[in-house]
Amino acid sequence: MVPRILVAEDEEIMRITVIDHLRDQGWLVDAAATGTEAVEKLGSNRYDLVLSDIRMPGLDGEQLLERIKNQAPRTEVVMMTAYGSSDNAVACLKKGAADYILKPFDLDDLSLRISRLLEMQAVKARCVSLEHCCGSRRPIIGSSPAMQKMLRMISQVAAVDSTVLLQGESGTGKELVAAAIHYESRRAEKPYVRLNCAAIPSGLMESELFGHEKGAFTGADKTAVGKFELADQGTILLDEIGDMPLDLQVKLLRVLQEREVERVGGKAPLPVDVRVICATAKNLEEEVRKGNFRRDLFYRLQVIPLEIPPLRERGDDILELAEFFLEEFGRERGLTFELSSEARSALESYQFPGNVRELRNILERVSVLAPAPRIQLWDLPPEIRDTQSDAVEYACDTLAEAVAAAERKCIQRALVKTAGNKTESAALLGISRKNLWEKMKLYGL
Incomplete structure (x- = not known):
């Protein structure tokens, strides 16, 4: 996916010059003339990097930095500063800015700095993916007709972003199929995050899925990013989805429909771009009839149902x-x-x-x-x-x-x-x- 950058700069000539140069590098670039406008764009779009002047009308650079780090902790921030205000730049670095550059600057130097930060961001995303899928990326073995059909289906499904529901008995390899779909898709270089819904207490699952703000509940001494945010631009596997509590099923349905999450204790939704794969050994249709699973969520998950054949x-x-x-x-x-x-x-x-x-x-x-x-x-x-x-x-x-x-x-x-x-x-x-x-x-x- 092409990286997306937001340039927040109140000086028009500087803003246009920087934007044109960054677009020439092949990046998607949006503009904001004020700190307030930048916050609005952050609320409706997901950016890999924000390039902001320290002194901005509406919100200054430091306030904008705090907003960014609260809403999108993985977004890198580069501050632009004029001579004589380097102390402010150092303060921004302490608050989480990735770099700062002094005005006037060389545009090629700016491109080099941004390229390095985006490369590091990609490495971090791969680390997250490796941490969550360690042991799951194994070859799918099988030359039987049933498995050859399954492998063809994986290739077809990987080409689109539709939600996938993997069903099959325990031990058939649903996690391997999910990993294969991710690594054959256009999201292969982005995070692949797994969550076992049956292994997490119901009281903690919402925080695991969507994250929480500092002070949201007893023991929440800092803001935590949820699995959906970690998987942004990548894929999330919700294993044993049939064990998800009913109250969380409602919130998951909203995430699938609106493509945004709201942290526990949060005040505003955060946009996410995540491909969702669900797996279960349960018969979800039967669970719907028993009242243990929401019918509307079942239909939303079953866009592409795949049945994993048993070994027999x-x-x-x-x-x-x-x-x-x-x-x-x-x-x-x-x-x-x-x-x-x-x-x-x-x-x-x-x-x-x-x-x-x-x-x-x-x-x-x-x-x-x-x-x-x-x-x-x-x-x-x-x-x-x-x-x-x-x-x-x-x-x-x-x-x-x-x-x-x-x-x-x-x-x-x-x-x-x-x-x-x-x-x-x-x-x-x-x-x-x-x-x-x-x-x-x-x-x-």
Whole structure:
């Protein structure tokens, strides 16, 4: 997005000269001839930087600076001052001005200073984004038809600014989809801020979302910027939106409609330009019928609804995901993990009620506890092993096959009980170690 600058200067020739020069640099520039006019423009527009003379009719530079820092703390302010008034400039720096420049000044020097401040502002925005989305920007793995369709939808949705509602079971990767939409959009270089509505007490959520003014409530010893202001020009993810209290749903609806927020204890609304993505594991239509969610907000959020498919509908992706996670855990431990054919079959047969999150947690546990880098069937949790054993049993058509399946299952259980120790397993089964080895080879164990 092109940076927007406000030039507050009462001297007409100086104002026009500076504005023309800044516009030649490719920036969007607005003008204000008085401090009062500057405040009015700040109330209706969002500026990346304000360039203001220290001595202005209506409001002087210091008063204007205080207004800016109160209304838009992230807006940079550069003060212009004549010779002999540098003390005032120093006072402005102490109050939050980013820089000051003495009149008369070189226009190229002014452009250089502004460029550096805008670059620093972009770095700060990226830091905010990294702080809030650390760990969420991971690749979306999956070549199944369901995931390929989802990836195409992400590309389509990222091209517009419409509100998106992500719905799906817990653990399906809604946060990854939200991050992918942001980083494929035109807002990719702007902040990406996340807020889990279920993790914050209802009494604190309004302040978290919209910020608060100093003295707004007990303990509010300074002005705090809310998540919507932090996400200005970027994207905000409201995770578990179905858990948002009804009274805040009304205020969120107003933010979506008016594109402005009002801090707790604030006296005036602040304009924001934020793309909103919401995610929930709940059925919001059902929550609307129960009276737990506002119908008008539901319709406002569901401009573009996306349903994230559960892992059981992405069978082709299970092994692809498993290999990705095992490679990740292997890098951390300096090992190369692989799955045996039985372990692969068992993973493919399991339904994964916890979806991708469950798969990842299982493989992390197995990578730590397995006695060898080659992961065997008995290294997997019982609920996954049993699925594979049942599959073998039900596949038997003849008595010989049934006997072989039972013998195979018996050997697997012995190996599980002894953590893969063949000598102990043979003793438990009442056969020799050589006989056990031959049967393991026969059954592919």
